Amino acid sequence: MNHQATGEVLSLSIEDAGDGLSPEVFRDLFRNHPAGVAIITADDGSGPVALTASSVSSVSAEPPLLMFSLSDQSSASSVIRESETLVVHLLGVGELPLARLGSTSGVDRFASSTEWTRLPSGEPLFHSAKAWIRARIIHSVTAGTSTIVIVHALESGANGGHEHDRDGRPLVYHNRTWHALSDRSLAE
Amino acid sequence: MNHQATGEVLSLSIEDAGDGLSPEVFRDLFRNHPAGVAIITADDGSGPVALTASSVSSVSAEPPLLMFSLSDQSSASSVIRESETLVVHLLGVGELPLARLGSTSGVDRFASSTEWTRLPSGEPLFHSAKAWIRARIIHSVTAGTSTIVIVHALESGANGGHEHDRDGRPLVYHNRTWHALSDRSLAE
Numbered sequence: 001m002n003h004q005a006t007g008e009v010l011s012l013s014i015e016d017a018g019d020g021l022s023p024e025v026f027r028d029l030f031r032n033h034p035a036g037v038a039i040i041t042a043d044d045g046s047g048p049v050a051l052t053a054s055s056v057s058s059v060s061a062e063p064p065l066l067m068f069s070l071s072d073q074s075s076a077s078s079v080i081r082e083s084e085t086l087v088v089h090l091l092g093v094g095e096l097p098l099a100r101l102g103s104t105s106g107v108d109r110f111a112s113s114t115e116w117t118r119l120p121s122g123e124p125l126f127h128s129a130k131a132w133i134r135a136r137i138i139h140s141v142t143a144g145t146s147t148i149v150i151v152h153a154l155e156s157g158a159n160g161g162h163e164h165d166r167d168g169r170p171l172v173y174h175n176r177t178w179h180a181l182s183d184r185s186l187a188e
Numbered sequence: 189m190n191h192q193a194t195g196e197v198l199s200l201s202i203e204d205a206g207d208g209l210s211p212e213v214f215r216d217l218f219r220n221h222p223a224g225v226a227i228i229t230a231d232d233g234s235g236p237v238a239l240t241a242s243s244v245s246s247v248s249a250e251p252p253l254l255m256f257s258l259s260d261q262s263s264a265s266s267v268i269r270e271s272e273t274l275v276v277h278l279l280g281v282g283e284l285p286l287a288r289l290g291s292t293s294g295v296d297r298f299a300s301s302t303e304w305t306r307l308p309s310g311e312p313l314f315h316s317a318k319a320w321i322r323a324r325i326i327h328s329v330t331a332g333t334s335t336i337v338i339v340h341a342l343e344s345g346a347n348g349g350h351e352h353d354r355d356g357r358p359l360v361y362h363n364r365t366w367h368a369l370s371d372r373s374l375a376e
Contacts, residue, residue: 012253012326015326020341021342025344026246027246029278029319032318034223034358034359036222055246055247057243057245057256058215058218058243059331063202064332065334066218143253144253152202152208174224174358180373181373184372185369186368187281187284187365
């Protein structure tokens, strides 16, 4: 079946849901799958929110689309899901403090007013991210305990970051620790 | 709007599609976003196919769901999209030859009969992958030039891999090169 959809939420149902892997085995498998790190910000009118995500991936370059998933257990998730637009910040190792901030619960992620500003269109923007993308939500899929969000990239920028040379190295999350890619980590 | 869906394909439309980032800028941004590496295999009855994907991400542990995107330009993509079930192999640096095999076009990825077998349920399985997940497609979203596939993890296994000690290190793709995580790449 094919049909068109714009900006709507789809809820998935699963046949034979009892057949699947146990949550413990599943978590163990993906704990060992490395991922790049992003912090996503939005404001649906109720105040700025931010969370760290390791699920951001490009989908299509033309039109420019990306996706990520949000756990329904995160308090920031519902604000992001309800926002029309958001900002995805792609993080280097210089932004490790920002990655930690967005992954620690119970912390005011906007306490330091010098760390962030707002874009002219209103979305919260952290100064230190090496690159950011402002995007509009075009579709969401509720899948198990998470929501997959597909967004259209509208504009982007680079913030320059800090002035020490660690910043250019990409940040990777793996097995609850943080890694930095460099010439020393090359596999070939 | 909410509605239920199982195993169907959704095609997204985009409002103001002309507003987005250029494909060049978009590709530059994501070239610098690192990702774990997987090889996905399937057989829809027309013979085995395999492709390397850097978009595999967990979505939900209970039920166990994961997602990835497939470029419509890949010949293997349409076979995977049409398959009921598939295998996602999560790769370590010891499987770099397998990652290269699945990302090189015009190569017979099943030429070496000693490299792969079939699961009892029929899906192609590469022996060397450090971990694999057999999964059923529950939903697909056509988004731009790609398809986002959401799958339900049914069973998993570990293949032991080769016997040299590089194997345990996770493989990361970044800026058209391959990296290996280890104690030396720790960011803290």
